[in-house]
Amino acid sequence: MTTAIIGLLGVIVGLAVGRGYTFWATRRSELAAAVVATAVLSEDLRALTAAGSSVEVTRLAETWKEQRGSLVVHMSPQDFKTLSDSVSPLDTAPGPFAPPELLSRVDKLHELFWDEHEAFILVPLVHYLTGNTISKRINKTLDPGADLDSAARRNASGSIVGWHRPPSTPRED
DSSP states (O other): HEEEHHHHHHHHHHHHHHHHHHHHHHHHHHHHHHHHHHHHHHEEEEEEHHHHOOHHHHHHHHHHHHHHHHHHHOOHHHHHHHHHHHHGGGGGGGOOOOHHHHHHHHHHHHHHHHHHSOOOOTTHHHHHTOOOHHHHHHHHOOOOOOOOHHHHHHHTSSSSSTTTTTTOOOOOO
């Protein structure tokens, strides 16, 4: 009888560990796609702000169509609409963010996705349990009424951020 109970517990623990690892690996893959999407959008926005040509606007629109699927799974519908309205109509009417402001917001999203992607398996669980979900941090970053620097400070307060990588040196652009 004891052997059967120990065997059953072993099966249950094995299933739980296997499911947890599968969930983490899938989530990490989705975050990797979001990291790529924000990096490519950032590159196109940099080219647009530097050149300002209609060719760059068209390239940005094409990139957005290709990459938006990787971002939508992490955002609330309102946040996705805010980002979409800022990227899509650059050739017609301005959205909530002008290209330079949009560039800095997309760069912050890139950092957020990268930090979440590189986090140890338990960090997303701690974030979730403390109510500091990735969707909430994205919302703070894409809030048109919020100052981006204060949003970054709020995102970092009370959460496990940046412990898994050394502090970066300031970039020179």
